[in-house]
Amino acid sequence: MTETSSTQVTSAAAEIAAEEAEKNSTTRKGATRRKAKSTSTTTKKAAGTRKHRNSKSKAVAADTPDALIPAPVLEITDPSQFGRINVLDVTPNEECGVYPARVELGEQFTVTAQVFIEGRAKVGATAVLHTPRGRAAASRTMTCVNPGLDRWTCEMQVGEHSDVLPWEDGFAAVKRQLGNWSLVVEGWEDSFATWLHDAKIKVKVHDSDVENALDEGAELLGRWAKTRDAGLNADQKKELQAAAETLANKELTPVERLAAADNDEIAALHESNPLRDGVSPSRPVHLLVQRSKSTFAAWYQFFPRSEGAYVDQETGKIVQGTLKTSVSGLERAKAEGFDIVYLPPIFPIGVTNRKGRNNTLVAGPDDPGSPFGIGSAEGGHDTVDPLLGTMDDFKALVAKAHELGLEIALDFALQCSPDHPWVKEHPNWFRHKPDGTIAFAENPPKKYQDIYPIDFNADMEGIEKEVVRLMTLWIDAGVTVFRVDNPHTKPVRFWQDVIATITKKHPEVLFLAEAFTRPGMMRALSYAGFTQSHCYFPWRNTKEELEEYLGETNSDDAFYQHNTFWPTTPDILTAYVRDNGIAGHAVRAVLAAMGSPSWGIYNGFELIENRQRPGFEEQIDNEKYEIKVRDWSKADEYGIAEMLTSLNRIRREHPATHSYHNLTVLRSSDPNILAFARHTPAEFTGTGKPDTLIVVVNLDGHDAHQSLIHLELGDFGLPTDKGVALKDELTGREFTWSWDNFVSLAPWADVAHVLSVQY
Template identity: 45%
Template sequence: MTTSQRKSSSVRNRSARTSRSPQTPQIQPVSRIPIVEVSPQLLDGTSPVKATINESFPVSATIFREGHDKFAAAAVLVDATGKIIDQTPMQDTAPGLFRYEGWLTPHTLGAHRFYVEAWSDPYATWLHNAEIKVSAGIDIPLVFAEAEVLFKKAVKATPIRTAERTALREALTVISKKRALPEIKLAAARAPEVQEALAKYPVKELVSRSKEYPLFVDRERALVGSWYEIFPRSVGAKKDPETGKWTSGTLRTAATDLDRIAGMGFDVIYLTPIHPIGETNRKGRNNSLTAQPGDPGSPYAIGSADGGHDAIDPQLGTFDDFDEFVAKAHKLGMEVAMDVALQCSPDHPWVTEHPEWFTTRVDGTIAYAENPPKKYQDIYPLNFDNDPEGIYQEIKRILELWVSHGVTLFRVDNPHTKPVAFWQRLLGEFRHNHPDIIFLAEAFTNPPMMQTLGTVGFHQSYTYFAWRNEREEIEKYLTEVSHESAHRMRPAFWPTTHDILTPYMQRGGIPAFAIRAILAATGSPTWGIYNGYELIENIARPDAEEQIDNEKYEYKPRNYAVAEHNGMSTLLKLLNSIRNKHTALQRLRNVTINPTSNDKIVSFTKIARPEETPDGTLDAVIVVVNLDPYASRDASVYLDLSPFGISPRWDNGPLLQVTDEMNGQTYLWNEAPYVRLDPHGQVAHILSVKVLP
């Protein structure tokens, strides 16, 4: 080997060793005053956490420092330009663990960021030391010499012609007097107005900041809504008494029912799929494999010779009819939500135009949907791995088509059966191009998937609420959705759906439907009912948690006069009215559980902060519900008074004046009021609250 060859070999060997050597990890430097474990954050701070206009949210962090000097911290909210929108002092919520928390309230829509700022607090440090030394007679001249320097800084840092600057200057005058008694100087330095001034305009040293974390502020409908679900084809459907042949309802007949729905206070009308329905393998009544002549089939088996997801079933009408439906809904103060079911009947145009979008089995047939032992022979699921870009662009086109026709919300059917990465891209693009559009995930699936779908952009999610019936599980679930997961998943509480009828609802009669409606309407800012709820449709298909004669497979016109006799329409209207009246019921992160002496009585408090309410005052509601649909129950309710900032009175005297929004009665309550609730009469209290002096 020549010298030049040896040199070349040596260079290659060094290069190989260099390329194999591990890179130096990028370490996030610790700030001068350490700020760690900041929350909320999603995907290591790369994905925006959920926020809603005028809804307060908590920011917390572990903050500490060396030595004994005092420090302070604040949570800061900035908009996309870096302008400070809100900032609030953080308080130590876990003494000894140094866990600090502060609440921020966005009032503008769009992309924002927040961070935590901490600083050495020379005033708090001086005051702590001064109180000890003055009482002990130690270093008195030095203590107040330090105070003079400190207060001069404070005066200089405070805006001129403000009450705070005046308070600080007056304190400085007293502190500077040579012959004033130490106790007089100390009293001036720690006067309430001085402490308030320095809380508003603190003297900051060693200022430290966390990294900035993204959040996206949605419009209020992303958090708050009362949904009403219909199958448009059932509204106005008629059966010929002689031939037995059905005539489908239409979008125009469905529009005639909007006045009734709006009259109950619902503000979102949700349409199950309105697209053409396939003929191949069409399902019959109660999901039978053989459809009879005239059976309409499942609207979730989308696609026929009349078109696919971008078409309207001709029996329902035209796009002009749809536009008129949307216009009337808007006139009545309702938004329109559409079902998005990303699946196809064997007759869908995509099957012939894009066979690569489906899964072909080894025998050459296209795989239909299965969830063993369940089979859905009338539906082909999409295969998102064969042509992901083509599928993505087509679905985006379809959604934008419906947006152009006035749809502002989408209820997405089974999003957990599609790749999460697909949703992250699609929802991110809609957030940028169509920030007003809201997506609800119908994801009754495992918790990690539900939570991650919320993380990547779904505004709301169906939940396990329908199956939480006992006090302890309701308390745990309310705590989970309001405190543990609110930054990534907004819940929507539905007592039933067209697919779900739990044993509790099957057996409990009118009281069960009333109880679950009250819990849904007060426990979550978004709630919804399926058409027919007010008629107490509670007969199940044998061995199934769904209604018999399921509307997915047949026409189901209804006589709503019955609802006027059973009182359910009146209750639904009352619940929506109470929700509209109280901001506290329109917020998520504000639930406090009140223990009770009876496991069939559940109680919780919801409070809206002054910065969240239209009139700038605190709004509080206490809810107490009898969970037993069969018998009266009584209990003592042990109120958690911490949200009101008050303590129990030693004489057990009244602390709160509460007014029942359901019947107008007013009561005086102490910390442990007694209640008795009857499922056939007064099944619950929904109480507005006034703190007594």
């Protein structure tokens, strides 16, 4: 796609209409030829038709017999009405515009629209962003990428990226930029381009009407110089006036006169400050602008009760970790470059029907139970498990995280053990069997005997109020992100109400949906307000599957659903990770970190914990049901921690990894070699230089593979007549690439290249 320069146009259609009204108050004299009548009852005359009293040349004046009447601005009083120029199918926009497209502050994204006019006249298009307060904050000239389909496009950015965190000084300025922005595509008649196209032909063939054509051009440039909408400075206005006078000078040859308007200087003005006639705005498209980490985030998960756990040498029993010992997990996450630490539930765990190791139905005396079986005599969702510590201990852990620049994400599992206080306080909140007993949760053939499912049909409003109370309590304690367990088993409307209530007061709070379910439900949860979502990435392992899923994740779908790539979770350990050893872990880490702006790691990945429970796609000795004692000194033996650290460094240093809208899959000749590129133009990097990363991965964890990778140089603004210098960000080695490039990757050496273009 060809990127155009930024235009200085900042006026909205209303401002232009006001200018037109002012111009229409001037009576036009002497127009006896080619006079057109406006079909609008609200616009008396077209813009720019007033007499230029100070014009030195008759041909420059607007009242000559050959004056062209420009397209008027037509008032639109109903969303179904067309303007003078037709604008259709503006994207991003789905579900008839009911749900706003979501972008992170400073994120690069693509705008498209169909823009056209009747006949053979030429048109242009401008995309304009408006702040929540209605101010036109940014605009860009669009490029026609498919003339046959009248498809126009441009890249845009809402505000500037900010890494200021919610608890830091300066976040108030960030917060003011969050909320509902609007995007309008303004179509307009490109009178200059239409005129120049015809005039060049007439001059070339010595058409008998060439004199009229040149006079029309002189008038048009004079009107352009006086149009406030063009945003011209004094020198630019003088340049256009001088060109108009030359066009009107009959002492020169037609070729010499035309050259005054057909040159690089006027072409540059046409690109940056065009004359826009008949400006016609589209219906607004709404954008929900969210803070950093809503799109670009690196998650790290650990269980506080395992962090710092050890075996008592005298008793042989495990002594569990606490919130105080969990500081080591924060420090590990920080050292590896992650920025959000996700803690599974830290609430009291029920005793009734408590699960044992590997999800057995009978717990032993020392089995801690699943932290997802929430609630006991000590309390429910508003209480810290006494075995982990106190609320003050939790606040101290959050304070330490903030000191390290880390956010705390707390798991919010809306489910209860039979011992939860709600069972007695709100028995109507639970589903009952015909015999009057409460039914435990199940997903046949799976059964969760330690959990009572909530029945939202009885008192959804009451449950919503309680959940808002609980989330507010944890927000006050320093939580800025909630990871919600199994949201797809609760009504979408429930989450929509809860998230809207929370974010109205706390727009900085983010939500991650753990929803490995049908695509429709995942999309609906995104519409309902979930900022990010777990997804199908763990099960996309072949080249064909990954190419399709990378394209799906990094597309217009991502204006609504932000897929977060996790190679493993406590519930997911695929056959690929099981069977491909250290190389497989490295491959999945590269794909997750480079394939999506948001990714996450469940701790233990660094220690190659990849043994499956027989018959299940999850780890044996699952941490959900027991406390893990880990020897973190062994992490250096595998090199995965080092790989994670490098990947997070690359992500921080390269803006191209920050957007869901800039990935291109590259052609590769080997079925085991996957390649893709991420590209951000210079206007959106904050560095003044474009940023391009090329990722090449050998998906085979056992054998070496070679491939040719095709790079369409022009698509990324790269020189097409010479080699391009690349640096492997993982190893520091340097390469030179052109159109087709040979790559060889072996799992015992390099599983992947992450190549940055050296501009």
